[in-house]
Amino acid sequence: MRANLAAETASTLLKQLRRAVLCGQLLRVLSVQIATASRLQRLAGRHHFADQLAHVGVFHARFGGDLSRRHSLSARSLESRENRVALVRSPDFSRLTERAPFTSLLVEDDGDVEIGNVAPAPIERRALRVAARPLILKLERPIVARIATISDWPVILIDLFTNEGIVGRSYLEPYTAKAMKYIIAALEDFGELLEGHAVAPTEIFELTRKSLHFVGYQGLSMIAVSGLDMAAWDALAKAANLPLCVLLGGTVGPVKAYNSNGLWLSDPAQLGEEAARLIQEGGFAGLKIRLGRATADQDLRAIETVRAAVGPGVRLMADFNQGLDLAEALVRCQSVDGLGLDWIEEPIVYDNLDGYARLASQLKTPLQIGENFYGHRDLHRALQMKACDLVMPDFMRIGGVTGWLKSAAIAAAFGAPISTHLYPEVGAHVMRVSETSHWLEWQNWVNPILKQPYDVVDGMLHIPAVAGTGLDWDEAAIGLRN
Numbered sequence: 290m291r292a293n294l295a296a297e298t299a300s301t302l303l304k305q306l307r308r309a310v311l312c313g314q315l316l317r318v319l320s321v322q323i324a325t326a327s328r329l330q331r332l333a334g335r336h337h338f339a340d341q342l343a344h345v346g347v348f349h350a351r352f353g354g355d356l357s358r359r360h361s362l363s364a365r366s367l368e369s370r371e372n373r374v375a376l377v378r379s380p381d382f383s384r385l386t387e388r389a390p391f392t393s394l395l396v397e398d399d400g401d402v403e404i405g406n407v408a409p410a411p412i413e414r415r416a417l418r419v420a421a422r423p424l425i426l427k428l429e430r431p432i433v434a435r436i437a438t439i440s441d442w443p444v445i446l447i448d449l450f451t452n453e454g455i456v457g458r459s460y461l462e463p464y465t466a467k468a469m470k471y472i473i474a475a476l477e478d479f480g481e482l483l484e485g486h487a488v489a490p491t492e493i494f495e496l497t498r499k500s501l502h503f504v505g506y507q508g509l510s511m512i513a514v515s516g517l518d519m520a521a522w523d524a525l526a527k528a529a530n531l532p533l534c535v536l537l538g539g540t541v542g543p544v545k546a547y548n549s550n551g552l553w554l555s556d557p558a559q560l561g562e563e564a565a566r567l568i569q570e571g572g573f574a575g576l577k578i579r580l581g582r583a584t585a586d587q588d589l590r591a592i593e594t595v596r597a598a599v600g601p602g603v604r605l606m607a608d609f610n611q612g613l614d615l616a617e618a619l620v621r622c623q624s625v626d627g628l629g630l631d632w633i634e635e636p637i638v639y640d641n642l643d644g645y646a647r648l649a650s651q652l653k654t655p656l657q658i659g660e661n662f663y664g665h666r667d668l669h670r671a672l673q674m675k676a677c678d679l680v681m682p683d684f685m686r687i688g689g690v691t692g693w694l695k696s697a698a699i700a701a702a703f704g705a706p707i708s709t710h711l712y713p714e715v716g717a718h719v720m721r722v723s724e725t726s727h728w729l730e731w732q733n734w735v736n737p738i739l740k741q742p743y744d745v746v747d748g749m750l751h752i753p754a755v756a757g758t759g760l761d762w763d764e765a766a767i768g769l770r771n
């Protein structure tokens with residue numbers, strides 16, 4: 290069968306296709322050339338018979354593994370074309386065609402590749418399914434804080450499948466393995482709620498959030514909403530074939546990061562060597578040290594040891610991980626005030642904003658909070674109460690990318706520098722479009738299951754120039770851990 294690119298022969302193609310399907314003839318694409326795919330892109334938009342073709346069962350699809358192997362194409366180069374090419378496969382596509390408009394068509398018969406270009410109607414990009422998988426990773430350097438010791442790191446992998454064949458990806462890190470079953474149940478419910486809904490992250494954010502309002506907007510509700518939100522933004526950026534930061538109006542570029550991978554509450558005498566290693570892991574110019582040992586003297590020794598090891602040029606952030614009560618904090622924060630720390634983070638329980646306002650009024654060192662803000666209104670309230678000088682929302686709790694964008698605008702209005710908490714792959718993108726962007730927290734805890742972990746060079750995290758956030762799973766590595 291031959292298909293001409295001219296409009297008049299498109300109708301001929303249509304008739305032939307109808308006949309083929311009626312006769313039960315199987316049409317298959319046997320080979321594809323790169324040049325053919327690029328021609329398709331150029332020709333997109335000329336003809337308008339997508340609706341008619343849908344009747345005979347042409348469906349949008351992505352290149353399959355067989356084609357990938359045959360033509361030695363990388364997965365990425367295939368993926369970048371997945372929303373532009375339709376393959377005629379068989380008459381058994383009525384279910385798919387309902388969901389999957391297409392933009393272009395490749396037809397081949399007897400080894401002769403031809404193109405029918407059919408890219409008229411804008412694609413109605415719709416969510417089909419949400420998959421959420423639990424995983425436990427071993428931390429290379431266990432978390433040792435006053436409130437918890439964690440060596441097993443739970444991760445939920447989220448895949449949002451769309452009718453275009455695009456998969457939006459994100460992950461959540463809920464700290465405790467037991468929490469995963471509740472969050473995964475909520476994500477699966479979201480999948481049912483959203484089936485067939487446009488992949489519009491702002492709408493999805495509101496729909497999912499409101500679906501849980503009877504059990505409250507915060508806590509587990511917001512965590513589940515945030516996970517899906519990040520996957521939806523990834524899917525949208527992939528569909529636009531743009532890195533997320535570009536879709537948001539920015540550019541791909543480096544983001545200033547500090548290394549947050551270590552310096553937990555271990556023996557102060559061992560911290561110098563660890564600090565030197567942490568600097569070398571990416572040429573970092575900033576480190577985070579954890580405080581809250583049994584005595585203030587021990588914390589002071591820890592800071593002195595690290596400072597001696599890394600020199601005066603390295604920025605040091607200090608995190609108490611909510612380990613103090615207010616009375617202790619009033620004394621302990623004073624004891625490290627004036628040591629040149631870039632910030633003092635979460636000395637007391639996260640929701641005591643009155644206590645934070647009191648501390649902030651007494652300290653010269655900037656007070657940093659925000660990883661436990663559940664949504665942008667928490668951030669607004671904290672800044673309004675002068676409970677902190679700096680903010681660092683966590684993507685799992687602030688509402689993903691949507692929640693971050695709302696929060697970054699509020700922080701900018703207050704003139705408050707904004708830093709990220711965990712999720713560096715998503716954080717890097719939004720930091721490129723945040724007016725008061727400050728520091729990105731670098732930690733590599735999910736790197737073992739990422740196909741392409743981000744690079745950190747000279748203390749700067751480098752966003753890969755690929756569509757979406759750049760998150761992709763190393764399924765073999767995941768399989769080994771299940």
Ligand SMILES: [Mg+2]
Pocket residue numbers: 608610634635660
């Ligand atoms: Mg912290």
